[in-house]
Amino acid sequence: DFAFLTHKMMRMENLDVLFAIAHMGNKVYVVARSKTPDVDVGAMVGILGGGGHAFAAAATIRDKTQAQVEQELLEVLHENIRSGRRAKDLMSSPAIRVSPDLSCEDARNLLTRYNINALLVAQKENGIDKLMGYISRQVIAKAVHLKLEHASVSEYMTTEIAVVETDAEIQEIQEKIIDNKQRVLPVMDHDDIVGVITRTDLLNVLVRQSEFRNQRLPDPFREDISARTRNIVRFVKERLSDQLVEILENVGKVATDFGFGAYAVGGFVRDLFLFRKNEDLDIVIEGDGIAFAQKYAQMHGARCHQYEKFGTAVIIFPHGFKMDVASARMEYYRFPADLPTVEMSSIKLDLFRRDFTINTLAIQLNPGKFGILIDFFSAQKDIKEKSVRILHNLSFVEDPTRVFRAIRFEQRFGFTIGKLTSGLIENAVRMDFFKQLSGRRIFTELRQILEEEYPTRAVQRLEDYDLLKFIHPALRMSRKLISAFNAVKQSLSWHDLLFLEEEYLRWIVYFAVLVSDCDRKTTEEVCDRLEIAPRHRVIFCNERFDSERCLYQIQSSVSLKNSELYKCLSGFRIEMLLYMMSVAQKEEVKKAISYYFTQLRQIKPVIRGNSLKDIGIEPGPIYGQVLNAVLDAKLNGELQTFEDELNFVRNYISPNPPSPFPERAGGEKS
Incomplete structure (x- = not known):
């Protein structure tokens, strides 16, 4: 019978409390069992119209659906169950706290002295310690490793910290520790810090350590198995083409033949959940990524380029599609702004080395597990909350270029940089870590920002964080410059709508505007700092100034013949024409450049x-002079047909003997 099954399930699953609901005939049955004094099932079921005692009860309910009964029961439980175990019963007191100006070296000594894994950071205000954050043993150890032992703990503490009041129940405590991945949970009496609850404190309350060992149940606090997982195979097949799904399935099959784990990772997975198209496929292999890539390419008629030093490879399919493959790896940095040293690792450590939580999602590809989403670092939560967060507090110390990427992602996705992450950016700026970066690395990040669809706000954010000074102190985002950036967007959109089969580099137009207020000497200094290649340097240090002289000439002229406009503009590349359209002050000048672009050229x-x-x-040499004259006349609308051109040449030659110094294209004397 139903009561017997409920009792059996209670014993089999080793549950403390069980409420079972079943719909049979035209009735809904509720059977309840309890082994804890915290839950009086007799009282709970009594509210539903049933009866029993504190440890066993039942109810038979008519004229209601099972869903209605379930909802009523949940409301009863929510209103009546109160745990006897509250924060004040679990906390350790007094909480060990330090001032924000304590050095990382001294903080490490305190952790060792008290044998604890985290310290609260508090600032004395009006006789009360005001909680500012906490810092963990891992962060302090890494800071000391990076030779930052004299830095204050306030520079690298976690400031986004959840707290509970003294009467908080076990469920709230558990949710805040696990969801926020906090090692310590401060217990507050209003604004006063009265204690702290550690993860170990909570674990000891929830379960006995022996039960974990004997029953082989998963420990929710062991970080190596703390990933959130769910099956998204249907979602993957809805979002991706059949061809791409087949490629992913084949990756899993080949990896399984080797005994390797295979995962799709990074921006490819992130953009699935943002509903953005992204076919830059990154695969991580738990094993020898190069051996996998070679075998996969051989089996599917593709080419493989491998890079032994980094354990990476690129598979190029016959139709041109590319797939990046990497061995799961971890990175460590010897000092701030260093390039990483790479070692083999597991998928979790591979994901932990990445820049932001939103880029740490992985999809398992092996058969039998295909389509399982793995989320170790609450990436889904941050995507939902539209937040850009780093994985650990020394992330910007290890690699300051991540700051540029944080701003790029924030603006691309319409996200917000998290409060803690924003504070750590300000700290990295204050400690001048960017000065240790090579110009080439800064330029790579800046170029990627300028290649975004809407880079204006991202460059403004660089200004907000005082980052432009690391390129050159003279760079400032003035209102004039912001207006010019917006004009570039309009010019590029106009050009793209022409559907011309011409390639151009959008970042060059934006960069030319960024340095448009700089004189030649300053522009050269900017190019030196960013180690810009000579083929691009000549654009900013020479062609830009030529274009500005041409622009001045056009703006100063009352009226220009078409031939004069042509000679002025014909020597410039597409990027410089778009630059001139963007910075021109007069609308008629913009129209003149547009007319040249679409008609005259x-x-x-x-x-x-x-x-x-x-x-x-x-x-x-007379040929050049004659053909230039023909072109001028044709530009000015005087010639329409081939016969018109021949007659023009005959008339041109007859009364005008050739000059000993005929003009070349562009009006220069030969």
Whole structure:
């Protein structure tokens, strides 16, 4: 019978309390059992119209659905169950706390002295210790390893910290410790710190250590198995093409043949949940990634380029699709702003080395586990909350370029940089870690920002965090510059809507605007700092100034013939024409450049050198002078047909003997 099954399930699952609901015939039955004085099931079921005693009760309910009964029961439980175990009963007191100006070295000594794993940081205000955050043993150890032992704990403490009041129940305590991944949970009496609850304190209350060992139950506080997982195979197949799903399935099969774990990771997985198209596929292999890539390429008719030093490879499919493969690896840094040293590791350590939580999602690809989403670091929560957060407090010390990426992701996705992460950016700026970065690394990050669809706000954020000074002290985002950046966006959108089959580099246009208030000497200093390649340096240090002289000439002229406009603009690359459109102050000047771009630059004479020879003109420098004259006349609307051009040449030659110094294209004398 139902009561017997409930009793059996209680024993089999070793439960303290069980409420079982079943719908049979036209009735709903509730059977309840309890082994704890915290839950009086007789009282609970009595509210539903049943009866019994504190440890066993039952109810038979008519004229209600099972869903209605379940909802009523949940409301009864929520209103009536109160745990006898509260924060004041679990906490350790007094809580060991330190001042924010304590050095990391001294903090390490305190942790050792008291044999604890975290310290609360508090500032004395009006005789009360005001909680500012906490710092863990791991953060302090890494700070000392990076030779930051004299830095104060306030520089690297976690400031986003959950707290509980003294009467908080066990469920609230558990949720705040686990969901926030806190090693310590401060217990407050209003604004006063009265104690602290550690993860070990909570673990001892929830279960006995022997039960974990004997029953082989998972320990929710062991970090190596703390990932949140769920099956998203249907979602994957809805979001991706059949061809891409087949590639992922084949990756899992080949990896399994080797005995390796295979995962899709990074931005590819993140963008699935942001509903953004991203086919930059990154695969992590728990094992020899290069051996896997070689075998996969061989089996599927693809090419493989491997990089032994980093344990990575690129698989290139016959239709051009590329897939990046890496061995699961961990990184460590010998000093601030150093390039990482790489070692083999597991998928969790591989994900932990990444820059932000939103980039730490992984999808398992092995058969039998295909489509299992793995989330070790609450990435789904941060994506839902639209927050950019680092994984550990020394992230920007190890690699300051992550600051640029934080800003890029924030603006690309419409997210917000987390409070703690923002404070650590300010700290990295204050401690001048960016000065140790090579110009090439800064330029790489800046270029990626300028290649974004809407880089204006991202560059403003660089200014907000005082980061532009690490490129050059003269760079400032003035209102004029912001207006020019917005104009670049309009110019690029206008160009793209022309659907011309011409490639151009959008970052060059934005960068030219960024340095548009700099003189030649300052521009050269900026290029030196960023180690910009000579082929690009000439654009900013030479062509930009030529374009500005041309722009001044156009703006100063009352009216220009088409031929004059052509000669002024014909020597410039697409990026410089778009730059001039963006910084031009007058609307008629923008229209003139647009007219050249869409109409004039396409105009060419039909007549050629052979035609000149046919009408008796001897080959020589005169050809250039004649063809330039034909082009001028055609640009000015005087010539329409091939016959018009021939007649023009005959008339041009007859009264005008050739000049000993004929003009070249662009108006220069030869």
